[in-house]
Amino acid sequence: GDDEESAPSTLKxxxxxxxxxLGGFADMPASEAGKHFVALVNCAGGIDPNNGIDIDVVxxxxxxxxEDVSGTTLELTVENIAGDPGVTxxxxxxxxxxxxxxxxxxxxxxxxxxxxxxxxxxxxxLFVASTEPLLADASILAYLVAFDDTAQASAxxxxxxxxxxxxxxTFSAPGPYFGYNPEVFTEVFTSGGGSVVADYNFVPIEDMDxxxxxxxxxxGGQAPDVVYSAMLSFQSAVLRGQLDGxxxxxxxxxxxxxxxxxxxxxxxxxxxxxxxxxxxxxxSR
Numbered sequence: 001g002d003d004e005e006s007a008p009s010t011l012k013x014x015x016x017x018x019x020x021x022l023g024g025f026a027d028m029p030a031s032e033a034g035k036h037f038v039a040l041v042n043c044a045g046g047i048d049p050n051n052g053i054d055i056d057v058v059x060x061x062x063x064x065x066x067e068d069v070s071g072t073t074l075e076l077t078v079e080n081i082a083g084d085p086g087v088t089x090x091x092x093x094x095x096x097x098x099x100x101x102x103x104x105x106x107x108x109x110x111x112x113x114x115x116x117x118x119x120x121x122x123x124x125x126l127f128v129a130s131t132e133p134l135l136a137d138a139s140i141l142a143y144l145v146a147f148d149d150t151a152q153a154s155a156x157x158x159x160x161x162x163x164x165x166x167x168x169x170t171f172s173a174p175g176p177y178f179g180y181n182p183e184v185f186t187e188v189f190t191s192g193g194g195s196v197v198a199d200y201n202f203v204p205i206e207d208m209d210x211x212x213x214x215x216x217x218x219x220g221g222q223a224p225d226v227v228y229s230a231m232l233s234f235q236s237a238v239l240r241g242q243l244d245g246x247x248x249x250x251x252x253x254x255x256x257x258x259x260x261x262x263x264x265x266x267x268x269x270x271x272x273x274x275x276x277x278x279x280x281x282x283x284s285r
Contacts, residue, residue, distance in 0.1 A: 088115055125143070152275040
């Protein structure tokens with residue numbers, strides 16, 4: 001028969017989402033957004049077997065005034081991986097066994113890599129919030145939905161130089177996100193003529209006392225032009241408050257983790273600059 005006759009009645013998508021404290025800031029709202037989008041698609045009549053979906057029509061759909069489904073129904077199944085690599089693999093296999101055509105992956109490689117081991121290059125994986133380059137590999141059907149960290153850290157460094165900032169301090173932690181972003185920033189910033197005068201270690205999510213780092217910065221005399229990190233928004237706010245208290249006045253430039261962890265609704269972060277993949281605009285890098 002033709003394409004319409006051979007089209008599946010239901011297109012199944014699986015989301016291996018992390019609702020733990022580590023990835024929940026991204027995957028909990030993303031899973032709810034995914035369910036809402038699926039409802040909109042189906043309310044608009046489903047997926048046309050020949051033309052796919054018209055995104056403008058879908059987003060303008062009134063859920064209180066749905067059409068009959070004439071195309072393929074979209075179905076999303078969400079499994080909570082609970083911040084555990086073993087659970088990630090079991091949840092991923094469960095979704096694959098249920099017949100999904102693609103998997104949406106969780107934040108961070110700690111769980112993305114176990115998922116890819118299960119997918120084994122046989123099913124497409126799209127990482128919703130992850131930006132780590134090591135997860136993207138088209139040869140095994142693994143993709144990032146957003147930009148990668150090389151791009152965002154490089155753009156941040158160029159932005160800092162464009163502001164006329166010549167000195168920087170970074171805060172980092174070992175690993176492919178909290179360590180890699182400051183590493184790339186440092187490389188691009190220094191190659192452009194800037195100087196990173198210090199890199200301070202911190203523990204992501206947990207640290208709320210930066211007194212030793214703050215005291216060292218204050219004792220240095222001249223404050224850096226900018227502080228760059230991949231800190232979560234609430235940690236950045238605490239750091240900024242402690243630096244202000246020590247009389248260290250500087251600028252703050254952070255990664256997409258700021259926005260993903262509610263930076264717009266966090267007190268004490270006024271004037272922060274951050275990289276974003278939510279609101280691209282003309283002139284964006």
